[in-house]
Amino acid sequence: MIPLYHDFTGETVLVFGGGTVGSRKASRFADEARVVVVSPGFDDRLVDLAEEDRESVELVRATPDAEAIHGWIDRVDPALVVAATDDAAVNAAAEAAALDTGALVNRTDVSAGDRSGGRDVRSVVVPATIEDDPVRVALSTGGASPALAKALRERIEAEIDGAGAMAELSGTLRAELKDRDVPPEKRREAIRRVVRSEGVWKALQKGDSYGRQEADSVIEEVLNR
Numbered sequence: 001m002i003p004l005y006h007d008f009t010g011e012t013v014l015v016f017g018g019g020t021v022g023s024r025k026a027s028r029f030a031d032e033a034r035v036v037v038v039s040p041g042f043d044d045r046l047v048d049l050a051e052e053d054r055e056s057v058e059l060v061r062a063t064p065d066a067e068a069i070h071g072w073i074d075r076v077d078p079a080l081v082v083a084a085t086d087d088a089a090v091n092a093a094a095e096a097a098a099l100d101t102g103a104l105v106n107r108t109d110v111s112a113g114d115r116s117g118g119r120d121v122r123s124v125v126v127p128a129t130i131e132d133d134p135v136r137v138a139l140s141t142g143g144a145s146p147a148l149a150k151a152l153r154e155r156i157e158a159e160i161d162g163a164g165a166m167a168e169l170s171g172t173l174r175a176e177l178k179d180r181d182v183p184p185e186k187r188r189e190a191i192r193r194v195v196r197s198e199g200v201w202k203a204l205q206k207g208d209s210y211g212r213q214e215a216d217s218v219i220e221e222v223l224n225r
């Protein structure tokens with residue numbers, strides 16, 4: 001499987017099942033999408049989330065059976081359907097209906113190993129993600145061990161601390177070097193040095209302007225050679 005990034009801004013995500021898993025997925029997607037959760041009951045965290053963020057989270061109390069699922073997807077017209085009920089037949093119906101309407105689908109109750117014919121290209125896995133905006137790491141165990149995905153995510157969180165600031169700084173420097181008509185080979189060498197410089201990483205922890213100063217001296221050294 002190949003990880004790809006989707007922008008769900010302005011899109012709708014329809015979640016079937018308001019338990020622990022439905023609640024976790026809803027909260028993830030509510031960061032950028034409108035989320036509709038259809039379920040006979042809702043986890044406390046989901047009720048809190050809907051109160052805090054009325055604009056993006058809507059809870060609909062209903063218990064659709066496998067037959068009724070298609071109608072919900074037609075009415076809500078989501079970009080992604082999350083099948084997170086504890087009823088395998090309902091989850092299977094949600095997957096089939098989503099694929100039928102052209103939406104993406106995340107089936108939460110089966111792993112890759114359980115599928116004999118592989119997955120449809122629109123049947124997606126939600127990875128564990130580590131974020132230091134604008135940097136994002138997506139981590140999957142191919143469905144083999146979600147608990148390991150979570151444990152590795154916690155390790156990588158410490159590892160990429162400060163990467164967001166480094167992305168902003170090196171992005172700015174990259175644009176500036178282009179404007180100054182620095183030849184491509186020198187420009188690449190300079191940027192490669194900056195993102196690998198322990199000095200710049202350390203200086204960034206003190207503040208953006210310290211990082212900038214340290215990066216400038218790394219760049220001048222490359223340009224003056």
Ligand SMILES: C[C@@]1(CC(=O)O)c2cc3[nH]c(cc4nc(cc5[nH]c(cc(n2)[C@H]1CCC(=O)O)[C@@](C)(CC(=O)O)[C@@H]5CCC(=O)O)C(CC(=O)O)=C4CCC(=O)O)c(CCC(=O)O)c3CC(=O)O
Nearest residue numbers: 108109110111125126127128140141142143146147149150
């Ligand atoms: C295939 C996948 C489908 C999908 O949901 O996309 C899937 C499926 C299943 N998960 C199960 C169990 C658990 N899942 C978690 C946690 C997470 N699960 C997530 C993703 C995925 N889970 C996809 C594969 C990702 C990959 O490739 O690694 C994460 C990464 C992202 C997220 O969900 O947001 C999130 C961590 C987020 C974070 O913290 O960063 C924990 C840990 C915990 O809760 O503490 C447990 C209990 C421990 C265990 O069982 O490992 C079960 C068995 C249910 C049962 O026993 O009945 C199934 C079904 C099956 O395997 O058949």
Ligand SMILES: NC(=O)C1=CN([C@@H]2O[C@H](COP(=O)(O)OP(=O)(O)OC[C@H]3O[C@@H](n4cnc5c(N)ncnc54)[C@H](O)[C@@H]3O)[C@@H](O)[C@H]2O)C=CC1
Nearest residue numbers: 017018019020021038039041063064084085086090108109
């Ligand atoms: N992907 C993942 O990370 C994980 C997946 N799972 C799997 O996900 C499923 C859900 O797990 P949990 O959230 O822990 O269970 P849960 O029991 O907490 O939640 C299930 C929810 O589905 C609702 N529901 C039942 N029938 C419904 C219907 N017809 N339509 C809409 N909603 C309906 C229930 O009211 C409940 O709110 C399980 O099948 C489990 O195997 C479990 C743990 C982690």
